[in-house]
Amino acid sequence: MTFLDWILFVCFFGLSLAFETRTRNCNPNDCLALREFAAQLVNDSIKSTWSNEINCCRWNGVVCEDGGNKSAASRVTELNLSGKGLRGKISEFLGKLDGLKTLDLSHNSLEGILLANISNLKQLEVLDLSHNMLSGPILGALVGLKRIQSVNLSSNSFTGNFTDLGVFPSLIAFNISNNMFTGEFGSKICSFSPNIQVLDLSSNHFYGKLEGLETCSSISLLQFHVDFNTLSGQLPDSLYLLSSLEQLSLSANNFSGLLSHKLSKLSNLKAFFLCRNGFYGSFPNVFGNLTQLEQLVAHSNSFSGPLPSTLALCTKLRVLDLRNNTLSGAIDLDFTRLPNLYNLDLASNLFSSPLPESLSSCRELKILSFAKNKLTGQIPESYANLTSLTFLSLSNNSLVNLSGGLSVLKHCRNLSTLILTKNFHGEEIPKNVSGFESLMLFALGNCGLNGQIPDWLWSCTKLRILDLSWNRLDGSIPSQIGWMENLFYLDFSNNSLTGEIPKGLTELKSLMSANSCSSTLNTSTGIPLFVKRNQSASGLQYNQASSFPPSILLSNNKLNGSIWPEIGHLRQLHVLDLSRNNITGTIPNSISNMTNLETLDLSYNDLHGSIPSSFNQLTFLSKFSVANNHLDGAIPTGGQFLSFPSSSFEGNPGLCGKIISPCIANNVGFRTTSPPTARKKFGWSSILGITISIGVGIALLLAILLLRISRRDTGVPIEDLDDEISRPPRLSEAFGPPKLVLFKNADCKDLTIADLLKSTNSFNQSNIIGCGGFGLVYKADLPNGLKAAIKRLSGDCGQMEREFQAEVEALSRAQHKNLVSLQGYCRYGNDRLLIYSYMENGSLDYWLHERVDGSSFLRWDTRLKIARGAACGLAYLHKEPNIIHRDIKTSNILLDERFEAHLADFGLSRLLCPYDTHVTTDLVGTLGYIPPEYSQTLTATFRGDVYSFGVVLLELLTGRRPFEVCKGKNCRDLVTWVFQKKSEKREEDIFDSSIDKDCEKQLMEVLSIACKCINQDPRRRPSIDEVVSWLDEIEIGQT
Known part of the structure; x- marks a missing residue:
């Protein structure tokens, strides 16, 4: 036999053996158990696949072994149905697969409890039920699994205590994170599992307290995660006995006390997270023993004292984040020993020294923040060597020599974000500066700088955000500002600028059209940015530059002239503040074309004429003021104008409307005073009438007083509801008596209207937690200690009470775990209030785009869970109540305490305009989410909702907003940008850098789903049911 023949024989024999093993019939008992298991699932694909094949060893997700006995039927040893879209309960028959070694049902929608007969699986080595909807206790279910090596029950709703699980001598990894386990911490699992290496209880x-860790000291524990619990007390000495630890996560608890010098015993530590606790005192100077340390994140504590000098011995250190403490002294760390340093954040401390010279040796440094300290001196010339630097914040210090500092930093060619706010007090802004070709954000506010706006700024062609507020700049605003194609945020407020508003400001391309709107500026570093936006110059914080609302802020200057009608071309502008100037003329009607405006402030000017009635089309307007001008005529009605207080219009004697004084019609128009003929007839008869009226009024007041006293005697609440809301009493009476209806699912059954008013501070602006086209949302702290979200509807369609009540009650019957629960409604005067469950973690938009650590906190598995939850909620709406949502977006996806997604604002268009014979899109829809066909058909569809959901998926994948307004020739809106990257075969550039690269396969799969959803042809988009199915089939690997 030749060598080739021998090779062929071996291959044939191997294939035959494999085929024999694969085709050998499985054990009939196993086959029956699997069929019973499938019978309780809601998944047609699994059932159909399994029913077409007799031999269960050939079934999808099933692996068999013969156990060495070739004559016996094969036993099922592995069942892997991860991400198969399974729904339903886990059958008790699963406990009869007593040959099973691996059971993986992760990333499905299984519900119910974990049955105790799982403990019958004596051969089980791997159990993964993560990312389902399982609930209840797990005690008893795992008892007896002596061979178990890996248990992953994360991201479910399991409850109870885990400390008495039993003995697991082979256990290596135990993950029960993101559940609802309670009780005091216990570490018995270490004594019962001597081989455990990964313990995740986060x-x-x-x-x-962290007690009993002595039992873990004799094992090789590599990862210990207890972050995001409510553990308290000091760290025990036993923690420092875990010498094998590589990752230690203690963040977001209530720990306090000092860090012990025994920290030096954790010599293998690579990542140490202890932020957002109550630690205090100095850092122990023992980091010389932690030579493997790569990440130290200890921000948001109360650490004090100097920087420990031994940190310089952690030569592998890449991230050092100690912001928001009370550290003091000099920043005298020897940075020459930290060549790998990538992120250094010492902001919001009490350091008082010059900037460290040695930092210039950290050539890999990209992110540097020394903001809000007491640093002095100049920017060292050696900082010109920091050529990798992209983000630099030195704001709120006492630095000097702005001209010299800019001459140094211009050599940092990659610098895209430069924040120098509150330094260089009283200096002159330099006129001749070069460089800064990559600069996208430049903040030099609140420095008291003199001089004029320099021309060199206009050579920074990539500039997107410019803040020169709170200085002493004079002269006019240069017309060259119109050259800045990418500029979308401009703040020149609180200076002494004069002259007219340049017409070039109305030509900013970044604010004109959707086609040029996108953002390549991504500072998702977790470092907050600050801008000054109000009269007190207090800082308003944004997490990412992409979260800055497109704004033009020119308030509190000496500008004159009129407002250019062409300003209406800036359709993408969100905030326009021209208050406290000397602007004259009329308010251009073209402003009504700026349909994305959220804030419009024209107060304290010399404007005359009327408020254009078309302003009621500005459905996103949440803050509006024209106070203290010379305006007259009627205030627009309907839309958001129902939600503005009277202070928005005060100081204009000629204005009239519901919110201030009624308009009186005459031949000319509307007046707020009596006509001249009435004044001419003023005489003794009028005086007599007034006297009688006063007498009647006094009698009425006495009657009200007596009524109040009698109410107090009978125990009835004495709150005068008409005094609790800013509206003339007769207006409230005209719409009928107040009415409050609570549904069966309401958390507070005995709620009253007075409670609503009190819990929202009479709908005070400080209680606003959201706004949109349907009105404002207020946080309400209810008397029973719970919270609610109150939506104050802004529609004005004149719907009858009976019809409104019927629609609301129909919406209340839309019950699904991924919908925000409607608990009741209230009619008070012409106000209609909807009472919703309060979502503790706010909106997805907040976590993706606003919160400081939001992007890094939302790991990929959490993002996928949110996507699946939102898709399930939308699928329910489309199928059960048959509701088109019409405004799917991240701000309408709310997150509870477990980061489960809940859709909000569904069905509201039916409440506001019930007489529409078809669903039009003129009321709702948010820029960036609106399907392209809506601009032509004006008809909302289920496939339109799918398009909007596809954009949400892109946000989860990229971390970008769908319509970010910073421009460039190669920039597009998010949808266009994604398609461009795909056409260039550069999909890897699409994904958020904070997502673990190990998830690339799953990222690509979700990207494929998103691209199907945003297909330009609505007929080719999938149904939301198909989207849910696809998302359920995605398996996320361990990160």
């Missing part, structure tokens, strides 16, 4: 409700 994101639960454990409390008490």
